[in-house]
Amino acid sequence: MSKPAMQLVNLKKTIGNKPIIKGLDFEIRAGEVFGFLGPNGAGKTTTIRMMVGLIDITEGDVLIEGKSIKTDFKGAIQHVGAIVENPEMYPFLSGWKNLKQYARMVEGVTDERIKEVVSLVGLEKAIHEKAGRYSLGMRQRLGIAQALLHGPSILILDEPTNGLDPSGIREIRKYIRNLAEKENVAVIVSSHLLTEIELMCDRIGVIKNGELIAIEEVRTVENEEALKEVYIEVEPMETAKTYLDTHLPNAVGVGSKELSMSVKREEIPQILKNLMEQGISIYGVRVLQATLEDKFFDLIGENSIE
């Protein structure tokens, strides 16, 4: 088990008399992607603001690489790169000049490093255009570039997929995974959509009304052994059904071409082999992981904003 990159200790925030965050306790490890999931108004942004010292902590603490953001702001924040809420930029400066602003605020960010980050987020073509003319997706990329400049060990992204098209989301997912796996960066990604972050996170924490109501591993061993919904496209259907009725009673036909069944992952190869030996052609196999989503829906329930 790797050491925690960031720790939240009984973190609370009260604005006026209203408790917004009601005691969060969890940690994020180096090299993992942590999903921070919750409906609108759950307190994701408020928590992130406390993590980066933009707002005061009412009670509790945030420790970054062991340093308190409250008492050792500089020591703690130097490890962090972040986008809080929307990726806002100076509209009258080019993307490059925006990045230069932030490069000047830390030691040792060379022009080469800026170029490296720009190409990482795929913004080379537009980097010398004014940021005011950027699309939301381009601003999102520039925001991520800004957060990565100084090579932080913790990256906090508040709704990074907001405004991105599907291919943009896929790309972000790819380099977030890369950062975690290759550079051992701890990444915190907030979202109110499970489907958007499920595929990039190792763990997901669910927050509702300022409370953490669940922390779930996404790719655990148990999960590998859990029953999965498997869809197999076969031909001819009748032969397949006859065979499966005797061997796998829970398999059912879906439409005229697909069979659906709940099996363990390790059983899949054998089933396919058996089907093929029966002279059945297989056109495709789909494995659904819908179980996680169902679970979160149960947890979150109706999104009632208090």
Next chain:
Amino acid sequence: MSNFMKLIWNEQIKLYAKKATWVMFAVLLVIAIGGGLITKFFGTESDFKEYGDNWQTELQEENAQLTAEMQDEEFGGFMNDMIIAENSYHLENNIKPQPYDGWEYVLENSFLTSVISLFTIIVAAGIISNEFKWGTIKLLLIRPISRTKILFSKYVSVLIFALTMLVFLLLSSWLVGALLFGLNGLNPMVVQDMMPGYAHNDVLGEIAKSYGFSIVTLVMMATFAFMISAIFRSSGMAIGLAIFLMMAGNAIVAFLSQYEWSKFILFANTNLAQYTNGMEPMIPGMSMTFSIIVLLVYFAIFLGAAWAAFTKRDVAGN
């Protein structure tokens, strides 16, 4: 470059990346050129008159003619009176009159420092609140730099802007003045109307004094706007309040001058020139030292309030 210098550099880049800043310089330049042209083509003729070796006789003749004119006409007497008085000062003190020149034009343009004050207020009012407006404040404050340092880099940037404008005004006035009117040497003596009386001083000293005193109001009002911007995070409010106070300041003091405590009002103290040339201060009992202390106290309060608001408060929402 040190950390702090880089922050200031950042601020200057942001400032000059905006068209509005260049418009401010352009406005100043247009006024400097326009004022020069107006003086050149519509100015009082006697100002430009060149006198020969017999300048004493010329002045006496001029005075006699003006006096005669005044008996003929009822109007225009005021102008003539002034010219006669000035001529007499020259004669009594044996100072040969020199034609109006570029240096005098620079000196006269010191009133344009109030335009610079206006522009500096606008810049000071925006330098913090704009970061909130753009949302970039969040990105600025999550760097390993204390909020105090960021605040003061912004404040120093405002002062640098004011100084740049001041230098720009001096240079453009001098150039325009030199081209249109020529120069009477490197540091000529000028005769000034002190109301009452006249004085004979070297022009560089007078320029330094007149611009120097006007910087007091400039710095105080810019600092005030900076504070409002830090507290309320709204540039409109900061600009409005600062400009209103700058315009109404003297009226406020005049209105309240019957009260003893009115001498503690900021605007009773911003005009340090009131203690020079043997003038009576606005309110009895005031002195240069008193005013400087009052100004320093206000200055400290403005910056202290800005600091407290900027470093202590939550940065949430837009």
